[in-house]
Amino acid sequence: xSIVDLEAxxxxxxxxxxxxxxxxxxxxxxxxxxxxxxxxxPTDFNEDQxxxxxxxxxxxxxxxxxxxVKMPDYRWGIFLADGPDDRQIHFGDNLGQKAWHxxxxxxxxxxxxxxxxxxxxxxxxxxxxxxxxxxxxxxxDLRSLFQVNVEEGRHLWAMVYLLQTHFGADGRxxxxxxxxxxSGDEDNPRILEAFNYKVTNWLDFFCFTAFMDRDGKYQLxxxxxxSFDPLARSTQFMLAEEAYHLQTGENGVxxxxxxxxxxxxxxxxxxxxxAIPLDMIQKYVNxxxxxxxxxxxxxxxxxxxxxxxxxxxxxxxxxxxxxKDPKALxxxxxxxxxxxxxxxxxxxxxxxxxxxxxxxxAYIADCSRIVDRWNRDLKxxxxxxxxxxxxxxxxxxQGVYAGxxxxxxxxxxxxxxxxxxxxxxxxxxxxxxxxxxxxxQVTEPGKFANYIAPPHKGVNDQPIDFEYVKFH
Amino acid sequence: MTNxxxxxxxxxxxxxxxxxDVFDQLxxxxxxxxxxxxxxxxRRYPCFGACEQGINxxxxxxxxxxxxxxxxxxxxxxxxIKGDGEKVERLTGKCEPDVEQIIxxxxxxxx
Numbered sequence: 001x002s003i004v005d006l007e008a009x010x011x012x013x014x015x016x017x018x019x020x021x022x023x024x025x026x027x028x029x030x031x032x033x034x035x036x037x038x039x040x041x042p043t044d045f046n047e048d049q050x051x052x053x054x055x056x057x058x059x060x061x062x063x064x065x066x067x068x069v070k071m072p073d074y075r076w077g078i079f080l081a082d083g084p085d086d087r088q089i090h091f092g093d094n095l096g097q098k099a100w101h102x103x104x105x106x107x108x109x110x111x112x113x114x115x116x117x118x119x120x121x122x123x124x125x126x127x128x129x130x131x132x133x134x135x136x137x138x139x140x141d142l143r144s145l146f147q148v149n150v151e152e153g154r155h156l157w158a159m160v161y162l163l164q165t166h167f168g169a170d171g172r173x174x175x176x177x178x179x180x181x182x183s184g185d186e187d188n189p190r191i192l193e194a195f196n197y198k199v200t201n202w203l204d205f206f207c208f209t210a211f212m213d214r215d216g217k218y219q220l221x222x223x224x225x226x227s228f229d230p231l232a233r234s235t236q237f238m239l240a241e242e243a244y245h246l247q248t249g250e251n252g253v254x255x256x257x258x259x260x261x262x263x264x265x266x267x268x269x270x271x272x273x274x275a276i277p278l279d280m281i282q283k284y285v286n287x288x289x290x291x292x293x294x295x296x297x298x299x300x301x302x303x304x305x306x307x308x309x310x311x312x313x314x315x316x317x318x319x320x321x322x323x324k325d326p327k328a329l330x331x332x333x334x335x336x337x338x339x340x341x342x343x344x345x346x347x348x349x350x351x352x353x354x355x356x357x358x359x360x361x362a363y364i365a366d367c368s369r370i371v372d373r374w375n376r377d378l379k380x381x382x383x384x385x386x387x388x389x390x391x392x393x394x395x396x397x398q399g400v401y402a403g404x405x406x407x408x409x410x411x412x413x414x415x416x417x418x419x420x421x422x423x424x425x426x427x428x429x430x431x432x433x434x435x436x437x438x439x440x441q442v443t444e445p446g447k448f449a450n451y452i453a454p455p456h457k458g459v460n461d462q463p464i465d466f467e468y469v470k471f472h
Numbered sequence: 473m474t475n476x477x478x479x480x481x482x483x484x485x486x487x488x489x490x491x492x493d494v495f496d497q498l499x500x501x502x503x504x505x506x507x508x509x510x511x512x513x514x515r516r517y518p519c520f521g522a523c524e525q526g527i528n529x530x531x532x533x534x535x536x537x538x539x540x541x542x543x544x545x546x547x548x549x550x551x552x553i554k555g556d557g558e559k560v561e562r563l564t565g566k567c568e569p570d571v572e573q574i575i576x577x578x579x580x581x582x583x
Contacts, residue, residue, distance in 0.1 A: 321477070
């Protein structure tokens, strides 16, 4: 079990006290991070006391501590999950060899790019969500937002630690650049397109955490299999925190759907009482789910094949042994692709080239589960309408379906049909304006905006009407 | 190493109901007769989606979905895992079949 140093300027379980050079580098970066938080984080709430969970260790059960804290004073730390020193590589070409504790020279650039791409998403989401506190539906939800934000900040620390420790001057430059790129900045945007989208309301936020953070879960899970042991252990611990973010999104969208369903059952028109109609929620689900799928990269990808072969990224739960061939050499993946004559045909590609698609399959199955859960609530309430997950081909801007038009059922359609119909499938400006108009700040403990049902229970055994945020 | 897996749900609801303790105890009980994971691997799983029926525990590839699991049920589950006992029927069939199927679909990788 690693030793956790909570007294250090940067809490950690990576032995920072014994590494002066690294400590100096991180302590030099720390004030820049705080400055970034105070400038581009949820700046208008920096003086408020938030009831937050803070990571204080990596052991199962009791790894976190809850208390009131001002966000700029949050103890962002560096934690790696414990693991065996003699871990072996369990997939790819180097199967059976010892996992690496240093970066192999030949994989340096690719590993750095993976870490930077992952790291860049963490501050990006904080920037995207920075104004939502002004229209929070409850104190409970406001706390959830800030919990997600500070933990995304900690995930940035996790990636910066890897860069500063293992990538020398290049890593230090990359760490700086992650604070210089900004979400939506025309001149210096975040790396992945979806992390430049606007998040202007809480339906956006909950869809973001339900779908985009779920993509994050799968990316982290594939990195948690990595042969580069510090990356694997770092992302394993990030996954423990990420679970709460996914729950926030899944439950948040579910509570909005439940509230709408309850109002419909009472015979009320959701639009007349500040709630969000199901068809509008469906459009948001379509938008965020499809945007999230783009983050997985191309379904047929030589980059993905190489990352697997090198042992940098594994399949979801690779180490559980649920796959037949840990080298993935003797199988093909069936991919449905559009043809030039306007049809769809099945094509077989080597499994290694389909690693992004395999990960996407696991993600889609997970998303089906959460939509199924929302629909069970509607059924219980007695509402027949359902939320549906659009087909993986719909509204794609990356991968084999980019450049083609499909309807939400996955049928290839022509440009004219798309032009005519797409406003029925994706949020329009009017939809956005309507949803934004529902966003009224509610800060009385235990009270909730009319478009969202209360949660079933509070945080950390606290009651729902607990004062989760104390305004200064 | 075996490919037989036992997953204990650690979703929000199951965790609140004590799935962390269930996991620890189950792992310790199984280690008594299978210290090197030669017969089964005990792992945590993020969320099965059968939150109201938690704590949920699954066996794969057996495709057994146990719900409402408490620490008191663990000796029977362990007997089933070990092969000394039958499937614990009182803990099965609690969640909707389509929820179970989604989980098996996720685990039934053709690769």
